[in-house]
Amino acid sequence: MDNQLGANARNIVQLSEGRYFFAKTKTERNTILGKSSTKFYLLEGNNEPVEVSLRIKSFLETTALSPPNRVILVYDMAYDPEKDWIYITMLNGETGKTFLLIFDLGLRQWYVWYNSVTDLDLRALANVKDYGVIMGTARSHVQHISDNSSLNPYADEYIDSGGNATYKAIKTSLQSKVFDFIDKDFNVAQFRLLIQAGKYNSLIPNDDDITMQYIDKIDDNAESSPVNLPVVFAEKSARPKLSLNGYCQRYYFRIENLEMIDHKILGMYLDLSLRHETAGGK
Amino acid sequence: MSGIKQLNDGKIRIEIDDFGGINAVKPPYSKINLNEFPVMENYYMDKLNDMLIKRNGFTRLITNPVHTNKPMVSLFDHKLSNGYEYLIAKTDDSVSGKLSYAKIDGIDPAGAAWSDLSTAENSGKVDMLTFKDKLYIANRNEGSSVNRVWGGVSTADIYDMGCPPCNNIGITFPGDTAVTDAGLVVGKTYYYMITFLYDNYQESGAIIHWDTYTFASINKYYPYHTATDNAINLANIPVGSARVTARKIYRSKEDDPSVYYELTTISNNTSTTFQDVTADDNLGTAINPALLTDLKKPFKSKYQTVHKDYLAQGNLTEDLYNPLTSSDVTVAGGTSGSLTAGTYTLTLYKGWINNTGGDKPKIILSAPYTVQVTLTGAEDSIDITPAVNGWCGLIFGKIVSGFSTPLKWINKTWSLGRPITGATYNVTVLTDIIDDWQDLIYSENITKYNSFVSVSDASKPDLFSNLSIDANNNIVPNGNVFKIGQDNGEAITGIFSEYNRIIIFKENSRHQ
Numbered sequence: 001m002d003n004q005l006g007a008n009a010r011n012i013v014q015l016s017e018g019r020y021f022f023a024k025t026k027t028e029r030n031t032i033l034g035k036s037s038t039k040f041y042l043l044e045g046n047n048e049p050v051e052v053s054l055r056i057k058s059f060l061e062t063t064a065l066s067p068p069n070r071v072i073l074v075y076d077m078a079y080d081p082e083k084d085w086i087y088i089t090m091l092n093g094e095t096g097k098t099f100l101l102i103f104d105l106g107l108r109q110w111y112v113w114y115n116s117v118t119d120l121d122l123r124a125l126a127n128v129k130d131y132g133v134i135m136g137t138a139r140s141h142v143q144h145i146s147d148n149s150s151l152n153p154y155a156d157e158y159i160d161s162g163g164n165a166t167y168k169a170i171k172t173s174l175q176s177k178v179f180d181f182i183d184k185d186f187n188v189a190q191f192r193l194l195i196q197a198g199k200y201n202s203l204i205p206n207d208d209d210i211t212m213q214y215i216d217k218i219d220d221n222a223e224s225s226p227v228n229l230p231v232v233f234a235e236k237s238a239r240p241k242l243s244l245n246g247y248c249q250r251y252y253f254r255i256e257n258l259e260m261i262d263h264k265i266l267g268m269y270l271d272l273s274l275r276h277e278t279a280g281g282k
Numbered sequence: 283m284s285g286i287k288q289l290n291d292g293k294i295r296i297e298i299d300d301f302g303g304i305n306a307v308k309p310p311y312s313k314i315n316l317n318e319f320p321v322m323e324n325y326y327m328d329k330l331n332d333m334l335i336k337r338n339g340f341t342r343l344i345t346n347p348v349h350t351n352k353p354m355v356s357l358f359d360h361k362l363s364n365g366y367e368y369l370i371a372k373t374d375d376s377v378s379g380k381l382s383y384a385k386i387d388g389i390d391p392a393g394a395a396w397s398d399l400s401t402a403e404n405s406g407k408v409d410m411l412t413f414k415d416k417l418y419i420a421n422r423n424e425g426s427s428v429n430r431v432w433g434g435v436s437t438a439d440i441y442d443m444g445c446p447p448c449n450n451i452g453i454t455f456p457g458d459t460a461v462t463d464a465g466l467v468v469g470k471t472y473y474y475m476i477t478f479l480y481d482n483y484q485e486s487g488a489i490i491h492w493d494t495y496t497f498a499s500i501n502k503y504y505p506y507h508t509a510t511d512n513a514i515n516l517a518n519i520p521v522g523s524a525r526v527t528a529r530k531i532y533r534s535k536e537d538d539p540s541v542y543y544e545l546t547t548i549s550n551n552t553s554t555t556f557q558d559v560t561a562d563d564n565l566g567t568a569i570n571p572a573l574l575t576d577l578k579k580p581f582k583s584k585y586q587t588v589h590k591d592y593l594a595q596g597n598l599t600e601d602l603y604n605p606l607t608s609s610d611v612t613v614a615g616g617t618s619g620s621l622t623a624g625t626y627t628l629t630l631y632k633g634w635i636n637n638t639g640g641d642k643p644k645i646i647l648s649a650p651y652t653v654q655v656t657l658t659g660a661e662d663s664i665d666i667t668p669a670v671n672g673w674c675g676l677i678f679g680k681i682v683s684g685f686s687t688p689l690k691w692i693n694k695t696w697s698l699g700r701p702i703t704g705a706t707y708n709v710t711v712l713t714d715i716i717d718d719w720q721d722l723i724y725s726e727n728i729t730k731y732n733s734f735v736s737v738s739d740a741s742k743p744d745l746f747s748n749l750s751i752d753a754n755n756n757i758v759p760n761g762n763v764f765k766i767g768q769d770n771g772e773a774i775t776g777i778f779s780e781y782n783r784i785i786i787f788k789e790n791s792r793h794q
Contacts, residue, residue: 059321076357104327112323113337120340124357124407126369131343131391136354140347140373143340157341161351165342172336173323196333265325265334 013079013086015105019044021052021086023074038074040088040103052103056110078125078133087133089122098122100135116168117158154261174265175254193229193240193255194267211256212242226256344394348382349373358410360417362434369394370417370432372408379403381419381440383432399432399440414483416525418443431481433524441525448478448486448529454518461513465561468512470536472558476519479528479547486522514558519548526551532569535562542569625656 012022020043038060041049053060075089075098088101098121100113115122121138128134134144139159146153155167193212211226229240242253257263325334348354348371356372360383367387373379381399384391409420417432429443453476466472478486519529528549532542544566548556 055320102326107327107329109327110322111326111337112321114323115340121353122340124354124371126357126359128359128367128369128386134343134357134359134369135340136348136357136371138353140349140352140354140371142343142348142354142357142369142371144343146338146341153338154336155339157339159342159347163347163350167339170324170337170339172325173321174325174334175321175323177320261336263336264328266332 013077015079015081015086021077021079021103021105022049023077023088042105052108053110056101059110059112075123076125078127080127080133082132085133087125087135089125089135098138114171116156116170117166120156120158169258169261171256171258172263173254173256176252176268178252179270193265194269195240195260196264196266212240212253343391344369344384344386344396345392346396348384348396349375349380352379355379355407356410358417360410360412360432360434362412362415364415366434368417368434370399370410370419371396372403374405374407379405381408397437399437400430414481416481431525433481435524439524441523448476448520448522450474450476450520452518452520453516456515456517459513459515459557460511461557461559464513464559465564466512466514466558467536467562472514472536473534473542474516474545474558475532475542477530477532478520478522478526479530480522480525482527485530512559516556516558517554519554519556521551521554524551531556531558533558533560533565535565543567544569625654 012020014020021040022043023038023040038053039051040053042052043049075091077089078087079085080087084105086103086105088103089098090101091098097115099115100122102111102113103109104111120143122135122143123138124136126134126136128144131144134142136142137159139161141159143157146157155169157165157167159165211228227242229242255265322334324337326337327333328335352373352375354371355374356370358370360368360370362368365387366385368383368385371382371384373382380401380403382396383399384394384396386394404421406421411418415434417434419430419432421429431441431443433439433441453474480486516531519531522529528547528551530547531545533545534542545558545560546556
């Protein structure tokens with residue numbers, strides 16, 4: 001079978017006739033100010049390439065290698081036409097481990113998939129029709145994304161040097177944009193999540209909470225201590241809620257969870273209240 | 283539904299149920315930027331149901347590792363038209379590596395078995411693609427192995443990319459035969475040239491030569507002068523490697539080796555005999571013999587793509603080739619003979635000259651290069667001496683008078699062979715060409731580290747003529763070629779191409 005999709009070099013994938021997705025990395029030699037400028041572009045037809053990675057610019061910069069290289073490395077790319085996703089294995093400069101960066105072409109959305117076991121270390125990618133994008137690891141295994149019928153569909157399988165397999169629960173994290181409250185009269189916020197909780201993860205016998213964090217000051221960007229919000233697994237829906245009171249100009253919310261498997265986040269709500277001096281104001 | 287709601291007690295609710303964010307909130311003119319959620323770790327969006335879903339885990343597709351504890355640097359799904367499907371893996375341990383394959387069609391992949399394709403690989407990634415049902419492997423590691431092609435049958439079925447030429451020297455003519463209605467003319471001379479067809483699409487060149495006047499080892503036959511012996515038998519027709527799927531036989535018309543025509547195709551790699559009964563008028567398409575003498579070298583490249591049904595290579599490691607100029611060759615007459623005194627104009631066709639000495643390699647362009655030589659007396663040959671050392675691939679030349687013949691290399695000297703009506707010339711057979719076969723690469727004006735391409739089919743030699751390079755060694759696209767990126771520290775690694783469109787990427791920064 002002829003393969004007419006010719007763009008299979010490491011930093012470019014051909015999506016269809018006339019459609020390409022490619023990475024572009026610029027080396028910044030400034031050891032102090034230098035930042036990674038790895039960018040991703042979509043080229044369609046005879047148009048000029050369009051950068052599609054602006055929304056993760058900050059993420060790409062912070063995961064780049066340390067100076068003087070300041071380059072985030074793209075190991076490999078592959079395209080899954082079934083999902084319309086582009087998979088990218090990249091090196092996290094901080095951890096020295098690889099992760100999957102996924103670009104959802106249909107939604108123009110980016111996902112970051114960290115391994116639950118960093119030593120899993122995904123490297124090479126290939127798309128196999130029956131199995132989606134498969135991943136070669138640093139330990140020479142070929143892995144894929146398990147389906148719901150697999151033994152541990154919500155945990156990553158890790159194979160040690162002796163060939164023994166273990167499963168590690170996947171930690172999810174969700175971080176909102178920063179909310180700027182310009183008007184000081186609106187400084188009371190209530191953040192809500194609507195979660196459809198799944199099964200309890202037996203691999204992590206811990207509490208049932210979902211952890212939420214937030215920034216509460218603009219001055220030093222110090223994050224608050226994690227606030228644990230209970231999730232009742234007996235119910236299919238849970239609405240954890242985090243309320244913030246007091247004077248603040250910037251908030252962001254980060255949600256982390258290790259315990260719940262198969263959970264879905266159905267919605268996110270932010271309530272703003274007028275500031276009242278007697279209600280926790282400055 | 284996203285929106286702003288007025289609640290009791292002066293509260294305002296901003297609902298962001300599609301996970302949007304808001305940059306600045308300043309009621310009543312709150313800025314709402316929907317559909318944006320900067321970092322989602324281990325989630326994906328289900329747009330249909332409007333929710334975020336935790337991802338599934340990574341698990342083994344194949345139970346056993348390819349190369350225990352060695353990183354897998356390249357992975358490829360190789361599908362054949364017969365339904366066979368293989369995973370190809372390149373593993374690496376920074377010193378050496380290996381290529382392996384596992385057949386996965388029709389079985390549970392968990393039990394797929396890895397077999398070594400090559401265990402003596404250099405470290406580094408490879409770039410793979412399927413083309414014409416073969417696996418082409420471009421070795422990204424400069425200075426290492428040449429590109430390879432795998433037939434998808436067994437471990438032994440892997441070869442260097444390129445097309446070793448068909449050595450015509452051993453062809454014999456066991457005797458003419460009388461065949462009723464055979465079309466050859468008694469008393470005339472016919473010239474043959476046989477090539478290999480690799481992988482059912484890629485034609486090799488041919489090693490041919492002119493020898494002494496005895497016809498024992500030349501590619502022509504002079505039929506016996508009987509009224510009925512009008513068919514020519516060919517024997518010892520060469521067979522090639524397992525990549526060779528057919529042999530093509532070309533033949534001249536009577537007494538005129540300047541043009542060859544398609545005679546027949548032997549659709550196998552086993553038959554060694556053929557009987558020619560074809561009259562001149564029934565020959566096929568005329569072929570420029572210069573094309574048939576192209577020798578297709580296995581090159582080293584980092585990337586490859588398919589362009590217009592050609593296999594194109596990017597980031598070749600070969601050095602810059604300069605066009606041939608008058609200072610690169612000298613021409614002179616040989617020893618005394620029957621070529622009469624006078625000025626001869628030679629037209630040199632494309633060829634390739636490697637370099638093992640200190641000089642840059644030279645290339646004779648596909649456009650004819652004309653040079654004149656004056657013989658002051660009767661001589662038996664015209665010698666052409668390149669001003670470079672090493673292997674020479676130029677094998678075709680022409681005297682404008684209509685004479686056309688292959689050139690021979692003798693101790694770094696090419697000799698123009700015996701003209702049709704001339705005397706005998708004593709030239710040395712260039713046998714080492716068999717072991718050191720090379721390719722004609724249409725690679726004038728490339729630079730070492732920038733992408734360019736080679737072609738796989740000599741019949742279409744001007745494939746990438748729409749690229750050039752400026753004084754700063756930047757590739758300059760012409761016509762329908764489109765380029766992204768400049769030589770300013772930006773690294774885009776890869777090439778792609780389509781009909782009427784090529785994009786060349788440069789790499790001069792860090793890459794993996």
